[in-house]
Amino acid sequence: MEDPAWERELERRIRVYEQMEATGDWSGRLGSIDYFAMAALTVVFTLGPWIWVH
């Protein structure tokens, strides 16, 4: 987009994220517990039905 006003707005938006990245201020970031829980859930929903039918 060639609009200078939008370019400034885009820059502002990018800086917000750069600031968050610099300060590590990512609220609601997925942590190792989330990934572990997701993996565990996948294993349970895969092995559980598999065992049920075999």
Add this chain to the structure above:
Amino acid sequence: MSENRDYRLAAERGDGPLLPSERLWGFWEFTYANAALAIATWAFLIGGAVGLFVGPKEGIAAIVIGNIIGVVITALATCVATGRYGVEQFVFLRSMFGANGSRLVYVLAVVFLTLGWLAVLGLMFGHSIDGLQTLMAGGEVSAAPATGGKVIVAACGAILLTWFIVAKGPTSIKFFNMIVAPALVVLMVVMMALILSKHSFSELMAMGPLDPPFDNKTVNFIIAIEVNIAAGMSWWPYLGNLARLTKSERVATWPNLIGIFGAAVLGEIVGLLAAVALGNSDPTIWMAQIGGILVGIVALAFVAFANITSMANILYTSLIGLRQVGTAGVRAIGWELLCFLFCIVPLLLVIFTPGVYDGFFKFLVWTSALNSALAGIGIADYFVLRRQRLDLRALHAPTTDSAYGFWRGFNPIGLFSLAVGFSVYVSVFNPLSLAHAPAFLYLTASIPSCLAAGLCHLGLTRAFARRLGWGAYPARPGGRSVSPATSR
């Protein structure tokens, strides 16, 4: 104030990242939006298709196994990054395929998928109307071939009606969505109650499949799982752009496991049980038989209506994306004309290949050959190579200035890896003939395709990309990348 609103609208359309304060959806809002997307008539179709291969017990297991694998992989590949940075999904893809490569992926993954689904759902509408007419005339609905003239005319009418609705804008679509999703849940509960009133749970679990293609039960079971992994992965083109509207990375990811997974499993199980209990995988046939004439008329009328809503949803989403990734020439085409141009191929498919409805699961599985490879590349690139860090400036810079410019806007490594993943898929499992390699019985086809594409992308990027100056990949784990666009 007005200018701020315009900027926010531009960001919502995908021109820039949405700020955390602009995100609309919390956990339950996103769960509802996901469930509304997944609770659609295609759930009945997929459930019925599963009933062709395996009986209800194995079918329920295959539905749960396939969907959890497909949804988790797809959510990791698309929702984590878009949920963190608020970027449009195909803008995010520039980091792994380049801007032009992202356009190519859009055409392959979204346009083809949408064209196919428009034709399938249009034909389902045609069958519903045909069945409705027969019931109202006091007749009995039979498994008529999809090539019937009335069905094709009604299917074309459905596609043209969808064009008309989408051409008018999104307001009517949102209204229909608010009615259709909860009403479909009610319909599913009624259907389930009707099935259980005629057959006990143990009777249902003892039933066999409708039309198993192989004598080997394990092969049929794995094909049923593969169909469901394909169903889970078929959300790949859509999930990222919904996830960017959520308030955080965690909110962008977990609701998929309730909304998409839970709702799709519920709908497919109803479709499976009804198909096996009534002896036909086509929802427009078993709905007409399940509860007498009155229930049949209401159910078929509602399914016809719900199909139009689903068609409008996917057409609208695809067109929004097309304008985002499209060239200036595409953006210059008027909205109504673009809508109509998009409808031409589905119309031709309906007229010349109406059999696509009966073999729709083959089309669904074909899409997984692509989606599984895309998911593998997405996970390898974002989590392993980039360590979950994106250069937003490079994502939004013109190709010539961008650190994600790769080679003329294409990342040859990403696209080659996509081809590798696709090739692995079709060499392990042929969706058309259902022929399969021995490895299919242990790994399915989507999982090796996902792994092959991801590992190929990882290996080739580490070997060549940094040396060629492609993609501004960090030099070491956690390292900051320096890009031409960033350093300017």
